[in-house]
Amino acid sequence: MRHKFKLMLAGVVLALGGLGVYVAASDHDDGESDYKARALNLTDLYVFREKDQNPSAKDGDLVFVMNTNPRSLARQQYYFSTNARYEFRFSRVQDKDAMATGEPDGFFRFEFGPPDKNGQQPITITASRAGITRTLKTTADGKPILTSPLSSRPVLNNVRLDNGGITVFAGLREDPFFFDVEQFFRVRAGLAGLGPSVGFRSPGVDFTAGYNVNSIAVRAPLEWIQSGSIATTFDVWEIISIPDPEKKGEWKQIERLARPAVNEGLVITNDYLNTLNAVGPDFEAKVLKGDKDAAAAAAPIVAEISTVLKLLGNDQNRINALLGAFLPDVMRIDVTGPSGYANALNKLGSPIRGRMLKDDVIDITLQVLSNGAVKGDNVSYEGPNAGGTRHKPLLSDFPYLADPN
Template sequence: MEPPSEIAVCTFLQRLIPRRSGLRRAIALSTLAGCLSITALGLTSGLQPAPLQASDHDDGDIDVRSRALSLTDLYVFREIDQNTAARAGDLILVLNTNPRSLARQQYYFSSNAQYDIKIARVANVNNAPVPQPDLTLRFTFSPPNKGNRQVVTLTTIDSSGQTSSTNTTTSGGRILTTSITDAAPRLNTVRVRGANLTVFAGLREDPFFFDVEAYFRVRAAVAGFGPAASFRSPDTALDFTKGYNVNTIVVRVPQQLLAGGRAVNTFDLWGTINIRDPRTGQFTQVEQIARPGINELLTTGSQTIYETYNRTQPARFNSSDSTVIRNNITAVLKLVGNNDTRANALVRALLPDVMRIDTTVPSGYGNKFNALGSPAAGRRLLDDVVDASLNIVTNGAITTDNVSYNGTPGNPAQGHQPLATTFPYLAPPN
């Protein structure tokens, strides 16, 4: 089966739409249907998700959830594909939070939340997603000290429920976040289940890139609320994440630890945030992220769908609560011209929402698709997921939004700092 096409650009673009009430009121669900039918453009004018428990760059602050509880991106790649001098067999896991953090401002991880990276072992790259983790890496944070650092506790949880926690490095010190005023990143070596992990937590430059303003204009044009519009040329295109930071958790982990002593080369990963329910005292999942933007696509119908996604993906995807999600995405797929057979096949490819990585091939989003049509080679920091989506959805008619990580010479509205050449690889904070 060929990779997902019509659905892909809606997936990636919707994740980036800021929750601005005027736009939300203007764009109705009926417009979504019309927009999705215009597959040659690969554009969406969908109803915006209600501003609750969102998982993108620009969801803003709301009463029940701060930006520290907002996930932005998950990256998973072989370290040797980022650094040829790295040791073979190590994977890099990156979980980004706290979108649109301003330059030179100190931001913190929530001390009332659990930040989880969940890993499931996959027997065959062409198998359906594995929605139950075999291993969870859980990060919790103390309140900040006077040096603007937080103590990190790393807890591992296996499929049998056995846990092991530590807040101590192999040298005997505390696992600490890096303050924005630190001259160098604090790299914590941690012994976990017989293996050494390297942990970084703190502010770094947001590596994502996209001309979201041009997208707003094109979306408005498609919806009938503005003049004809298109993506701007490279010398005028604007990268909306330029100059912003994210709070990130970066982990170097030996593949053998994830494999659990088995001959496994493929893994499904996803990130979640859990917060304590004041009514029950129990922690509840309120955020989930894996492949870029799948969650935003699933919220085109109502706030209820969006909340159900964050609550159920992917571990409870077969529960009755998830029926509405499957029905919603199936309806959207039919709107873009898929018959029942193909729509159902794409649902199987996209859901449950996990990030799959086959470690036997070079890492990169779009480098490999499995038999279900799912990306199966993880995601590197410089992967242009927007361009990949535009290219797929339009059969090459539209190949780029004309924004890149490095930017276009002479265009001050583009360009990120060079990635670090060594762990944690993300560029220093602005």
């Protein structure tokens, strides 16, 4: 949800240092910088038990989906950056009600080479858990690990790891995110007393209709992620890094994303978004735990988030509760119950069942952040949304994402 679609609040400038207000509606393009081309922009993260998406699937596998390159036009080939690392990071959680530490126990990393004459990019995969790291360039049957070109069936790469294996897809897919972003800004301005009070139109306009994204999907055995533990809850987030232009041989993180519409929905100032994109959720954990240095560095960002939440109708007690529920920004998944963004909350009020491809995360988030004042945007995956638009049917098997437009 990071279609860096700069949703302008009709030229309104809030009293936040005189800075113009915009929000990325999910994560489509938040935090502009000189380093980030569109191929380096995250849009959404999805994590779910495969059995919940496909009852015929083998029990015990998790699916991770990372979407990048927002607003990719139909029938146009787009590529992953050859100068970046794309990563899913995860940590094992002993108590689903505990605050996230933001410290990873493992990761899946993807690096891409230049495309060949067929439009396929070779992929180098690095998988790490419990201190054991393996880097692979070939599938279980010795073939190159490759992306899927635009005009082909999904290429599924089966990669052997220690005590198991994963299946990997990378290529263009239809963007599954949906949201009436224009009307959101009108509604938000009304709630903040900065414009007329309006509701969402019905049906709403889906601003992602017709667009594609570059997707990375991984199917991994739960047993591999547990790594000998009995953990049933996991925190997941995704990052993109590039070679550090100032430190030879080191990598610079420039993107981070977990839950939809958290950092990019509550943080307005571009420099603040870049700051959060450059650090891990462990930084936010330090702030919440009262670390003096982290708290001092984050004070302007926390103040901005609090101001936005106040404008959306929350008092200070509720603001504090929301900060504790949605930060640190990780996607928590408790695999003991069915996956779904609204399926369960822990004692902190945080969603703990991951996110499915059709989950209406915007309706859920709007209701929470506005303290129930906004019920939804009247846009759905199936539609019909305004103009009769709707998303294509999901595939019945991995990688599940709909074919590209």
